[in-house]
Amino acid sequence: MALRMNRRERYSVFFACILILAVIVYQFGIAPFTEKKKLFERQLASKKTALVQINRLKSEYESLLNKNNNLKKINSQREKAFTLFAFLEKLAVKAGLDGNIDYMKPSSSLDKASKIELSLVEMKLKSIKLSQLAAYLYLVETSQNIVFVKRLAISRDGRDEGYISAVLHVETIRS
The missing domain is CATH 1.20.5 (Single alpha-helices involved in coiled-coils or other helix-helix interfaces)
Structure with missing residues (x-):
């Protein structure tokens, strides 16, 4: 149908x-x-x-x-007997700051990320002029020894006008 x-x-x-x-x-x-x-x-x-x-x-x-x-x-x-402590002391003599070193504290640490051992020195310079500090920092930073300033604290020296004290934390790769 x-x-x-x-x-x-x-x-x-x-x-x-x-x-x-x-x-x-x-x-x-x-x-x-x-x-x-x-x-x-x-x-x-x-x-x-x-x-x-x-x-x-x-x-x-x-x-x-x-x-x-x-x-x-x-x-x-770098020379085989290189130590950061001696290097910084030699640069202080070169910059004329050897009599202004209050203390130097060497230490070492291991960078966890790169597994590189670092040599550190905490150094206090007292009764220096800013120009002397600048000259010293220039010597440290321009050296061919992979040395660099990690931290720097500057304070006015209370005794003499125009003089400062500085605490440097300097670091390098340990040989």
């Missing part, structure tokens, strides 16, 4: 079937594909960002390795 439909009803049913078929194709064929494409694009952007960061970290790591190798090279060129 066939349904009798007029032409207009047949077109309506045909278009309704086409519309339902199009919705099904879109829902189960096209939509998952576009969602996967969007997901892959987001993942690709994330991976590109991660790659840029990895390359940046790689160059930073290589730079640190070069610095480390340079430090090892300079450290190996």
